[in-house]
Amino acid sequence: MPKWAMVIDLDKCTGCGDCMASCKIENNIAIVSPEEASEGRVMFWMDMITVYEGDYPNIRIKRYPKPCFHCDNPPCVKVCPVHATYKNKEGLVGQIYDRCIGCRYCMAGCPFTSKVFNWYEPVWPEEFRNCFNPDVSLRNVGVVEKCSFCAHRLIRVRENADIEDREIRDGEYFPACAESCPTNAIFFGDIENKESKVYKLSQSSRAYRIKENLGVEPKVIYLSERK
Amino acid sequence: MSKEIKQNFGPDEVLYRPIYETGKGFYITVSILIAIYFWSLYMYFTQVRSGLGVTGMNQPVTWGFYIVNFVFFIGISHAGTLISAILRLSKAEWRRPITRMAEVITAIVLAIGGLHPILDLGRPDRMLNLVSAGRLQSPLLWDVTSITAYFTASTVYLYLPMIPDIAKLRDRGGKLTWFYTFLAWGWQGTEKQKKILNKVINILMIMVIPIAISVHTVISYIFSMTLQPGWHSTIFGPYFVAGAIFSGIAALLIVMIAFRRAYHFENYLKEIHFKYLSTLLLIMSLLWFYFTFSEYLTGIFGSEPHEMHIILYKFTGPFAIFFWGMVVCNFIIPVILLGISRFRTIKGILVASISVVVGMWLERLIIVVPTLANPTMPLPAGIYFPSLVEWALFIGGIAVFILGFVLFSKFFPLISIWEIEEGRKEGIKEVEERIHSYLPNT
Amino acid sequence: MSKMIIITQRKIIFAAQLISLSLIWIFVIAIAFWILNLISLSIELDDAPGASIGISLIAIPVFITLASLLTYTFIGLKKDEFRLLKNSSEE
Numbered sequence: 001m002p003k004w005a006m007v008i009d010l011d012k013c014t015g016c017g018d019c020m021a022s023c024k025i026e027n028n029i030a031i032v033s034p035e036e037a038s039e040g041r042v043m044f045w046m047d048m049i050t051v052y053e054g055d056y057p058n059i060r061i062k063r064y065p066k067p068c069f070h071c072d073n074p075p076c077v078k079v080c081p082v083h084a085t086y087k088n089k090e091g092l093v094g095q096i097y098d099r100c101i102g103c104r105y106c107m108a109g110c111p112f113t114s115k116v117f118n119w120y121e122p123v124w125p126e127e128f129r130n131c132f133n134p135d136v137s138l139r140n141v142g143v144v145e146k147c148s149f150c151a152h153r154l155i156r157v158r159e160n161a162d163i164e165d166r167e168i169r170d171g172e173y174f175p176a177c178a179e180s181c182p183t184n185a186i187f188f189g190d191i192e193n194k195e196s197k198v199y200k201l202s203q204s205s206r207a208y209r210i211k212e213n214l215g216v217e218p219k220v221i222y223l224s225e226r227k
Numbered sequence: 228m229s230k231e232i233k234q235n236f237g238p239d240e241v242l243y244r245p246i247y248e249t250g251k252g253f254y255i256t257v258s259i260l261i262a263i264y265f266w267s268l269y270m271y272f273t274q275v276r277s278g279l280g281v282t283g284m285n286q287p288v289t290w291g292f293y294i295v296n297f298v299f300f301i302g303i304s305h306a307g308t309l310i311s312a313i314l315r316l317s318k319a320e321w322r323r324p325i326t327r328m329a330e331v332i333t334a335i336v337l338a339i340g341g342l343h344p345i346l347d348l349g350r351p352d353r354m355l356n357l358v359s360a361g362r363l364q365s366p367l368l369w370d371v372t373s374i375t376a377y378f379t380a381s382t383v384y385l386y387l388p389m390i391p392d393i394a395k396l397r398d399r400g401g402k403l404t405w406f407y408t409f410l411a412w413g414w415q416g417t418e419k420q421k422k423i424l425n426k427v428i429n430i431l432m433i434m435v436i437p438i439a440i441s442v443h444t445v446i447s448y449i450f451s452m453t454l455q456p457g458w459h460s461t462i463f464g465p466y467f468v469a470g471a472i473f474s475g476i477a478a479l480l481i482v483m484i485a486f487r488r489a490y491h492f493e494n495y496l497k498e499i500h501f502k503y504l505s506t507l508l509l510i511m512s513l514l515w516f517y518f519t520f521s522e523y524l525t526g527i528f529g530s531e532p533h534e535m536h537i538i539l540y541k542f543t544g545p546f547a548i549f550f551w552g553m554v555v556c557n558f559i560i561p562v563i564l565l566g567i568s569r570f571r572t573i574k575g576i577l578v579a580s581i582s583v584v585v586g587m588w589l590e591r592l593i594i595v596v597p598t599l600a601n602p603t604m605p606l607p608a609g610i611y612f613p614s615l616v617e618w619a620l621f622i623g624g625i626a627v628f629i630l631g632f633v634l635f636s637k638f639f640p641l642i643s644i645w646e647i648e649e650g651r652k653e654g655i656k657e658v659e660e661r662i663h664s665y666l667p668n669t
Numbered sequence: 670m671s672k673m674i675i676i677t678q679r680k681i682i683f684a685a686q687l688i689s690l691s692l693i694w695i696f697v698i699a700i701a702f703w704i705l706n707l708i709s710l711s712i713e714l715d716d717a718p719g720a721s722i723g724i725s726l727i728a729i730p731v732f733i734t735l736a737s738l739l740t741y742t743f744i745g746l747k748k749d750e751f752r753l754l755k756n757s758s759e760e
Contacts, residue, residue: 040285040609051605066604075454081367082356083714101356102279102349105367107289109453113602117289117349119280141278142349211603214454361707363721368707372728375700379735387742409682412743413750423745427738438731 002168002190003072003091003219004149006178007201008065010224012185015063019046019177019186023067026150026176028136030122043116045147046177062226065186067177068093068114068147069210069218076106076115085144091219092149100143107144111214115146149188150175170196191219239647242640245490247401249637252489260630267623270616271346279349281616287602288609290595292617293347296624298446298591299474300340301374302467303584306475307333308381309439310507312432318661320654321503323646324495328486329479330385331641335631336478337381339624341374346620366452369445377442384431390414390424391645403638443471450594456533457526457598466518470587473511473557477583480504482632484577486641495642498573505576508583509565516558533603540597540608549589556586690743697736701729 023029023046030043051062070093076085077093084100087093107115121141124132132138135152139145157173170189178186189198198221201207206223274281284291307329314322344367345351361368394414397407414420447467450458460466480501487496526534541550564570564579600609635641704725711721 036280040288041280042286049605078717079365079367079452081362081365081371082353083360083362083710083716084356086714086716099353099356099360100350101353103344103347103367104289104349105365105449107286108455108599111454111603113287113604113606116286118278119285120278140350144349216454358703359706360710361703362716363704363707363711363724364717369724372704372724376728376731376735379696379732383735383739387739390746405678405682408679409685412686412746414746415750415753417749417753419749420746423742423749427742430738434731434734 001089001192003192004070004154004173005091005189005191005198005202005219005221006067006070006149006175007187007198007207007221007223009185009187009201010062010064010222011206012183013064013181014183014185015048015050016182017048018180018182019065020044020048022176022180023147025128025131026133026136027148028124028128028132028138029145030118030139031124031128033123036119041117041119043118043122043145045116045145047114064222065177066112066114067149067175067220069112069216069220070147070149072217072219073215075109075111075216079105079109081105090154092151092154093146094148094151095144095146097137097139097143097145102142102144104144111211111216112218115144117144118142170198239644241491241494242642242644242647243396243399245636246396246638246640253633253637256633257630260626260633263626264623264630267619267626270619270623274346274616275351281614283612283614283617285609285611287606288596288599288611290347290599291611292613292621293343295588295591295595296621297340297343297347298467298595299588300336300343300624300628301442301446302471302474302587302591303478304333304336304340304377304381304475305439305443305468305471306336306479307331308377308384308435309333309472310476310479312384312435312439315428315432316436319503320650320658321500323650323654324492324642325479325483325500325504326388326646327385327643328482328641329475330381330388331632331635332475332478332482333381334378334385335628335635337374337378338631339627341378343624344370366445366448369448370442373438373442373445377438380431380435380438384428384435386410387424387431388428388643388646389639391416392640392643395644396639440468443468450598455598456531456603457537458594460522460525462518462522462525466522469511469514469518470590473508473515474584474587476504476508476511477580477587480508480576480580481584484573484580486636490636490641492642495647501573501576502571505565505571505579508561508576508579512558512561512565512583519554519557533601537597537601540601541593544597546593546597549593553586553589553593556582556589558586560586686743686747690740693736693739697732700732704728 024031024044027045029045032042036042045067047066049064049066051064053060053062070087070091072087072091074085074087074093077087080086081103082099082101084096085093085106086096102117104117107113107117118139118141122139133152135156153175154173157168161168161172168190170193174186174188178188187198187201189196191199191202193199201223202221204223206225207221208224209218209221211218282291282293311322311326311329314326345354348354357368357371361371363369363372390411391414393407394411394416397404397411444464444467447463451460451463453459483496483501483504487493523538526538540546560582561579564575596611600611602609704721708718708721708725710716711718
């Protein structure tokens with residue numbers, strides 16, 4: 001059974017935000033009005049974290065993309081009262097929008113603040129409505145949503161592999177952010193497969209995970225010379 | 228005519244009076260409360276119609292007033308059953324006029340508090356998913372179970388000791404005789420019936436104590452089971468229980484003082500009752516301080532950066548006013564007012580109790596919001612301003628509590644009549660015998 | 670005539686009492702079934718069945734005890750009332 005993981009090479013990342021934009025379009029994420037966004041209700045599945053290190057004038061800016069970390073020991077799944085968020089055998093942490101009761105316990109329990117909530121009925125500008133991704137369901141008001149590692153792409157990849165009666169090849173399944181990254185900083189693959197690129201990168205001396213001390217075992221690994 | 232009837236019913240007539248005589252004040256209070264209730268109901272409908280966006284919650288402050296009030300109301304509910312069970316269990320004779328009121332607080336506040344998580348749901352229409360697809364691993368489900376158990380147990384514990392009083396109302400005739408006959412279950416006051424009732428009450432009061440403790444422990448688990456700094460603490464269970472009893476006693480004192488005045492219970496709720504209960508309140512205040520001190524000292528001494536960040540946010544940051552307000556309300560005011568006997572009058576006790584209730588509400592706010600507002604990821608701190616809807620539902624909750632209490636007092640006696648009678652008949656002798664049994668050589 | 674009314678009234682109230690008692694039991698049994706359903710679900714999905722069983726071990730007995738206590742009281746009180754009524758009618 002594969003275990004899907006992501007590696008983000010921060011030494012390559014320019015912080016351009018292309019991953020955020022492609023994620024928003026790929027997953028039909030609602031466009032929140034500027035007033036709502038300023039109240040802290042902005043919807044990103046792939047977020048960009050900016051850290052300012054040091055004092056003026058010696059400031060160093062560190063930016064890194066932050067999807068859902070698809071923890072192997074997910075604290076959000078443990079607290080969900082209705083099986084609306086779950087971890088499947090391939091390590092993907094999913095969200096069942098039609099079952100979620102909107103208690104937001106998973107958001108409160110997530111150490112990485114990776115989940116977003118539909119505070120109002122989601123809205124899109126007309127241009128967006130014409131180019132919805134048919135593979136991803138639209139959400140309703142009052143449910144929690146988050147990055148799915150573009151699980152809908154996995155379904156398609158698996159169907160192709162099944163037709164050709166083979167295993168999924170390394171690098172065949174990747175989410176929209178990895179596809180759109182202009183500097184190829186995002187890698188995606190099966191971390192259980194010792195031959196995969198992701199596995200090799202995860203063994204790099206530059207590799208680290210965020211908040212490893214919590215023991216939630218995130219499956220997003222960052223590569224960086226400076227930590 | 229009515230005066231004659233009064234004289235026929237012995238010394239406890241004043242306890243029946245609220246049920247049979249209704250003044251103008253009652254109608255005014257009730258109509259104001261109902262108006263507030265409908266206003267908050269309307270506000271809730273706007274929330275159901277357009278989504279939780281009408282509240283002040285956001286990312287990362289995903290929980291706000293509803294959860295704060297949930298914890299707060301459930302805390303108040305520990306007034307009753309727990310205190311009355313402990314007093315009954317320890318055979319404190321002075322409990323007799325207090326227990327009923329305490330139990331009523333529990334039943335009503337528990338119903339209100341228990342509904343708060345539903346207000347907080349983004350999809351209340353899918354609530355039944357808890358039945359069809361619930362996960363017992365989630366602390367939220369522990370809550371559902373333990374609150375249901377506590378609600379059932381505390382209503383039973385309120386109702387069973389009320390049966391002899393209901394039978395008295397039934398025998399008086401007049402209004403709603405069929406209703407009282409239904410509820411009295413054929414109570415005639417025979418020896419056998421008394422034996423059965425006493426036996427069951429004795430079992431119940433022992434059962435109710437662990438259930439009550441479990442409820443607030445489990446509520447604290449909602450927070451402490453997550454990995455968030457400021458929440459992930461082993462002390463939370465006992466800390467919440469102590470706080471709950473603390474705010475419960477304060478609420479009980481407020482209710483006692485209010486109804487003593489409104490219904491002229493001065494002969495029943497004497498100064499001694501307030502003195503004893505306020506001693507308990509003082510002890511709980513010190514206990515609360517001890518828990519708070521331990522909780523924050525461990526955080527400060529360890530100085531784990533995220534933990535420290537939240538502690539500073541509470542001590543010196545935007546929540547400083549609430550934090551220090553809480554310390555003043557929960558510790559300084561009650562200790563001064565209750566510790567110095569000159570201030571320990573009924574007025575002083577009332578002020579201390581109100582300050583404790585406010586302080587405990589602040590404590591719940593301080594537990595819920597700062598942790599959420601300061602995510603451990605390097606994200607900007609969240610801001611939370613409760614909206615009108617949230618205020619309305621808070622005020623509505625309080626209004627429903629008062630309404631429930633006032634309506635209850637119109638159907639059932641607020642002070643247990645039969646227990647007072649029993650105290651007169653048997654209590655004195657029993658206490659005398661008990662004291663003899665303690666003392667050597669008597 | 671008035672005696673008839675009193676007797677029918679008493680019968681209606683007695684029926685209502687029996688119904689309320691059975692409602693209590695239905696409530697308790699429903700909770701037990703709910704918890705058992707959740708356990709079977711957690712076993713089926715292999716989703717922390719241990720925790721579910723642990724909670725059920727505490728919760729179900731509590732509810733059943735409460736309902737039994739109520740039943741015990743109600744039946745006890747009612748029995749004694751009937752005994753009293755019988756005695757008074759025999760006199």
